[in-house]
Amino acid sequence: MPHDIHFSPLCNELAAKAREIADKHVRPLASKYDKLQEYNFDAARAVAAAGLFKTFIPKEYGGSGAGLLALARVTEELAKADSGFGVAFAVNALGSFPILVGGTEAQKQRWLPSVARGEKMVAFCLSEKFAGSDASGLAVRAVEDGDHWVISGEKKWTTNGGVADIYSVFCVTDPNSKSRRISAIVVEKGTPGFSVKKVENKMGIRCVPVVETHFDNVRVPKANLIGERPGMGFKHAMQTLDLARPGVAAQAVGAAQGALDLANVYANRRQQFGVPISNHQMVQKMLADMAMKTDAARWLVYAAAAGVESGSPMTSKMAAMAKCFATDVAMEVATDAVQVFGGYGFMEDYPIAKYFRDAKILQIYEGTNQIQRMVIARHLIKEVADLEHLQAYIPQETQQTYTGAAAITQTRSTASTAS
Ligand SMILES: Cc1cc2nc3c(=O)[nH]c(=O)nc-3n(C[C@H](O)[C@H](O)[C@H](O)COP(=O)(O)OP(=O)(O)OC[C@H]3O[C@@H](n4cnc5c(N)ncnc54)[C@H](O)[C@@H]3O)c2cc1C
Structure with missing residues (x-):
């Protein structure tokens, strides 16, 4: 992990703007949009007006080039007020990254400036009913037909979905290829045959729509295939997830901090046994643990964002560690925050229950935390090669177990590195 985390003046400015919008447009309406399961367009407009969608777009495509660390800070501030709105913002980066990492110059110029201006929202369509953790098992098919690709199938x-204008859709373009099976293709809202079918009824992050997207012989020009040639989709998906995971981790840090802040305020107000409950040592322990974990997650996320930004060869490992650790922390902190609120924490009348409901998905999407641990462990196994000098310090009679490690390495190459 890099130790030189540098917050540029622009990064600090964007985070401050995000905090202002969160306080004014997001937190006061979080409960309303959660109950209605409706998108907070007012807040999205404020985010666009403040130039926050520019954060993750390079300057040459109309963005501010503020980068991944700034994206993490902005997402954290928005998620502190409402985790659902945090992801509603950050998913635009997730959907844009395939174009950024794999798109041609013309494609970047075509789609990214309108995203930067906040005129167009973006979605990322990788998962399917039968392809979740194993993203290599996609079934949505794109077939060449003259100057077009024709897409058919369903994304889960x-x-x-529905709010977005631009969809980065991962399709099978060569079913017979092992390594070049998948390509990413941009489908724009309104293209005939493209529709949003089932709007999911979720436990948490209810203000942001999560839907099934259906493709019924959707014809898009060949120029919509991301990159110069087909077959790069799986690589682009994995690169995208590496870039995006510090963002979902930042959402988790914001969610944890938001829950901690509420619990802290409540513990100082609520009296039992004649004193504020914050005077009781076991409540203090809960609050202290919540604060330690949240700060540990925060700095891991910042370090990962800075490391991924710098193009570190450890990118996948850092992104996975930050995602896994921060999202586990968010779930633990939200659970303890409910505990601090006692019976009131269990009631939907107060926002703390929403923090708890919102936290769970963080451990599931953009790759479950089991998958993140697999990614981390695979890196660790590879790193053994650099630790040869320590061989002398392990029991020599266990040398045989090294064959075991080789066997593990072989097994891992057959498992997918899914989303
Ligand atoms: C609210 C929500 C929003 C989402 N948004 C998007 C989006 O915008 N775009 C998109 O493409 N996808 C999105 N997803 C999909 C999300 O990324 C997947 O749900 C996730 O990757 C897990 O896939 P799955 O649900 O099919 O679970 P499965 O892959 O079926 O996993 C089920 C369980 O098995 C475990 N498991 C699976 N394989 C292994 C293994 N090899 N080793 C150990 N454990 C394993 C998993 O960790 C999990 O606990 C979203 C999902 C939800 C619920």
């Missing part, structure tokens, strides 16, 4: 769990 498209966040921002």
Whole structure:
């Protein structure tokens, strides 16, 4: 992990703007949009007006080039007020990254400036009913027909679906290829045959739509295939997830901080046994643990965002560690926050229950935390090669177990590195 985390003046400015919008447009309406399961367009407009959608877009495509660390800070501030709105914002980066990492110059110029201006929202369509953790098992098919690709099939769990204008859709373009099977293709809202079918009824993050997207012989020009040639989709998906995971981790940090802040305020107000409950040592322990974990997650996320930004060879490991640790922390902190509120924490009348409901999905999407641990462990196994000098310090009679490690390495190459 890099130790030189540098917050540029622009990064600080964007985070401050995000905090202001969160306080004014997001937190006061979080409960309303959660109950209605409706998108907070007012807040999205404020985010666009403040130039926050520019954060993750490079300057040459109309963005501010503020980068991944700034994206993490902005997402954290928005998620502190409402985790659902945090992801409603951050998923635009997730959907844009395939174009950024794999798109041609013309494609970047075509789609990204309108995203930066906040005129167009983006969605990321990878998962399907039968392809979740194993993203290599996609079935949505794109077939060449003259100057077009014709897409058919269904995507599951498209966040921002219906609200978004641009969809990065991962399709099978060569079913017979092992390594070049998948390509990413941009489908724009309104294209005939493209529709949003089932709007999911979720436990948490209810203000952001998550839908099934259906493709019924959707014809798109060949120029919509991301990149110069087909077959790069799986690589682009994995690169995208590496870039995006510090963002979902930042959403978790914001969610944890938001829950901690509420619990802290409540513990100082609520009296039992004649004193504020914050005077009781076991409540203090809960609050202290929540604060330690949240700060540990925060700095891991910042370090990962800075490391991923710098193009570190450890990118996948850092992104996975930040995602896994921060999202586990968010769930633990939200659970303890409910505990601090006692019976009131269990009531939907107060926002703390929503923090608890919102936290769970963080451990599931953008790759479950089991998958993140697999990614981390695979890196660790590879790193053994650099630790040869420690061989002398392990019991020599266990040398045989090294064959075991080799066997594990072989097994892992057959498992997918899914989303
Ligand atoms: C609210 C929501 C929003 C989402 N938004 C998007 C989106 O915008 N775009 C998109 O493409 N996808 C999205 N997803 C999909 C999300 O990324 C997947 O749900 C996730 O990757 C898990 O896939 P799955 O649900 O099919 O679970 P499965 O892959 O079926 O996993 C089920 C369980 O098995 C475990 N498991 C699976 N394989 C292994 C293994 N090899 N080793 C150990 N454990 C394993 C998992 O960790 C999990 O606990 C969203 C999902 C939800 C619920």
